[in-house]
Amino acid sequence: MKEIDLSEFKFQGLEQEALQDLNDLSEEDKEQLLMAGVVSDLSTRSASYLQMDQSAVHCSSKNDDVEIMDIKDALKKYDGLEEYFWTLVDKDKDEFTRSAYENLHGGYFIRVKAGAKVKEPIQSCLMLKSENVGQNVHNIVIIEEGAEAHIITGCSVAHGTKAGAHLGISEFFVKKDASLTFTMVHNWSENVAVRPRSAGVVEEGGKFLSNYVLLKPVKDLQMYPSIEMNGPNSVARFNSVVVAPKGSHLDMGNRVVMNAPNTRCEIIARTIATGGTIINRGHIGAHYTPSKGHLECQGLILGDGRIWAIPELDGSTEGVELSHEASVGKIAQDEIEYLMARGMDEDEATSTIVRGFLNTDIMGLPEKLQKEIDKQIEELQASDAM
Incomplete structure (x- = not known):
């Protein structure tokens, strides 16, 4: 992991004013948000959250089954969210988690009520607006029993912003027979440092489906979300599509631990290096039977660049079924x-x-x-x- 000097970024005094309507954003910023999957026309979204720099500037829901608010407001409303807040991620894990713990700027709290089938996506966006801004966020997502939802999260820089640091803590709770599809699109720039720290728990019969897209340059990104499958008949899937242009350094992957019988998981990563560096990690642990897990790391090098594929399978009991495929290479001439x-x-x-x-x-x-x-x-x- 590359070193980041947090003293180079401004972690104080970069608040932004509230926005009643996302259409009030500049056309350039709306375009940047769109490239991160976030729309300004909220007619196709059930709820929306936008943070710019160190302030939550917009939060709205048109679905009574979706509660969305700034994490600071949620902490006040729910007496510190003791069952959820900092329960899956260790606040002392590293300097980035400590920064988020000691100087919280915001982040989103999303709760989908029990039994709700939310058809329109919920969207959230964490944007760096000012130059050299440091952003500390903590996100909590709770999908209650029997509920279903799709969250699209976009992370982006504003038009013209070149450098910044994003430190994001995310904790996911998928309750019994609930389903969460979580799509994250990163739209950073050449001098942004990104340090997400994410973890989740899936209960009995729950489903956690994750999509991740990164096609734009980013100076330095390191993330390794971990999901604990703690209930029988639960499912977890990760699908990542990643490109590393020249100057980008990506150390990333996914970790799934199956702690109950009749669990299934899949981690699929497609990576392309076009001059940058990708360290693609994947880990599946299986500790109950029956359980099935598959890990696939496929990489292409187009021109220059470097890709490390690091798959790990950890089975601790007889009868688990784990498999992996990993390859790094070029486009086959016979296909062309x-x-x-x-x-x-x-x-x-x-x-x-x-x-x-x-x-x-x-x-x-x-x-x-x-x-x-x-x-x-x-x-x-x-x-x-x-």
């Missing part, structure tokens, strides 16, 4: 030749293969964002990709 034989030129064939490899068809993202992602994928091809 196959498509060229069917009428494509070499660049078209390369783009088609890359687009299929990344597979960013994720439910709930704005159409304009999906088109932008497709455009970025097209641009990944390089003359020396082979």
